[in-house]
Amino acid sequence: MHILTVYSHPTREHFPAAVLDAFVEGVVQAGHTAEVADLQAENFDPRFTAADHAHFWGGPRPADAIQEATRVEAADAIALVFPVYWWSFPALLKGWIDRVFTAGWAYSVDPETTTRGLLGDKPIILIGIGGMRDGTYDKYGYRTAMETQIDVGIFGFVGLTDVETHLLLDVEGDVNAERRADLLVRARAIGTALVAPDRAPRTARHGALRLAG
Numbered sequence: 678m679h680i681l682t683v684y685s686h687p688t689r690e691h692f693p694a695a696v697l698d699a700f701v702e703g704v705v706q707a708g709h710t711a712e713v714a715d716l717q718a719e720n721f722d723p724r725f726t727a728a729d730h731a732h733f734w735g736g737p738r739p740a741d742a743i744q745e746a747t748r749v750e751a752a753d754a755i756a757l758v759f760p761v762y763w764w765s766f767p768a769l770l771k772g773w774i775d776r777v778f779t780a781g782w783a784y785s786v787d788p789e790t791t792t793r794g795l796l797g798d799k800p801i802i803l804i805g806i807g808g809m810r811d812g813t814y815d816k817y818g819y820r821t822a823m824e825t826q827i828d829v830g831i832f833g834f835v836g837l838t839d840v841e842t843h844l845l846l847d848v849e850g851d852v853n854a855e856r857r858a859d860l861l862v863r864a865r866a867i868g869t870a871l872v873a874p875d876r877a878p879r880t881a882r883h884g885a886l887r888l889a890g
Contacts (some may be wrong), residue, residue, distance in 0.1 A: 678872045680704050680711045681752035685759040685770035687717055692848055692857055693806045697758045699861040700804060703868025711868075714748060716769050721745070723772020733780055745777040754800040754871060755837075761807035761844070764819045765826065774831060783835040794836020800878065801832050802871055803842040804864065808849040820844070839878040843867055 682701060686693045697713065704711045716723075722741065732738045738746075749755060759770050766774070780786045784793050805823075814820045828840040845860045847853060870876060 678704075678709045678753040679751065680709065680754050680756055680868075680871065681714060681748050682711055682756040682758060683714045683716065683770065683773065685716050685757070685767050685773070689715070689718070693758060693760050695857075695861055696804060696806055696845060696864045699864035700756060700758060700868040703865040703870075704872055707869050707872045709872045712748065712752070714745070716773055721769070721773060723769050723776065725772065725775045729776055729779075738779065738782075739776070742776045742779065745773065746779075746782055749777065749796075752799070754802065756802040756804065756868075756871070758804045759806070761805040761809075764823060778831070778835055794834060796835045796837055798837060798839055798878075800839045800841065800871060800876075801837050802867065803827065803840065804867065805842070805844045806848060807844060807846045810847045811844070814844070814846070838880055841871075841879045 680701075682697065682704075684694075684697050688694065701711045701713065714721075726739075728736070728739045729742070732742075757766075757770065759767055762768075765771070778784070781795075783796055785795055824842070828842060832838070832840050843863075845863070848857050848860065
């Protein structure tokens with residue numbers, strides 16, 4: 678399998694980068710390949726510009742959106758590694774979704790179609806890293822909100838229903854050093870499990886988010 682891993686964080690010096698590296702290590706050590714799309718390092722422009730708007734109405738697709746779509750098409754599975762900002766994606770990653778998952782490629786706007794999503798089904802792995810404790814997510818229903826918005830609202834809409842979300846939470850400060858080490862082991866295991874021949878597909882519309890830890 679070839680895994681496209683999209684990384685959205687301002688730096689490669691903090692814990693999310695260690696999670697990224699551990700996940701990729703799990704994939705590669707199992708004998709598979711991984712490409713990392715580091716959106717910050719690659720200077721991906723997340724702004725939905727006039728050119729993107731024109732494409733929605735039938736104009737040409739911006740070249741950088743085509744390049745990213747080609748990466749998605751070449752992958753057997755996609756992983757997103759990101760810090761949780763305001764219980765969702767960072768703006769950079771959301772902009773990647775906005776500009777790459779476009780009408781006519783990711784989904785159909787034809788009212789006569791019986792199939793809305795166009796991407797076919799390949800596994801999507803989300804690894805969100807957050808400083809809050811899991812009890813906060815339980816108290817306010819953030820897991821369910823993220824599942825509705827992201828797992829179903831984005832990926833389910835474009836036909837990618839095999840969505841597996843892992844939230845690596847409560848990672849800040851010296852007091853959580855041991856926990857961070859354990860979560861890196863978990864991230865590596867997530868990569869290994871993704872490419873395992875006996876992996877069973879998840880169904881986002883019927884499954885709950887999976888909490889690592």
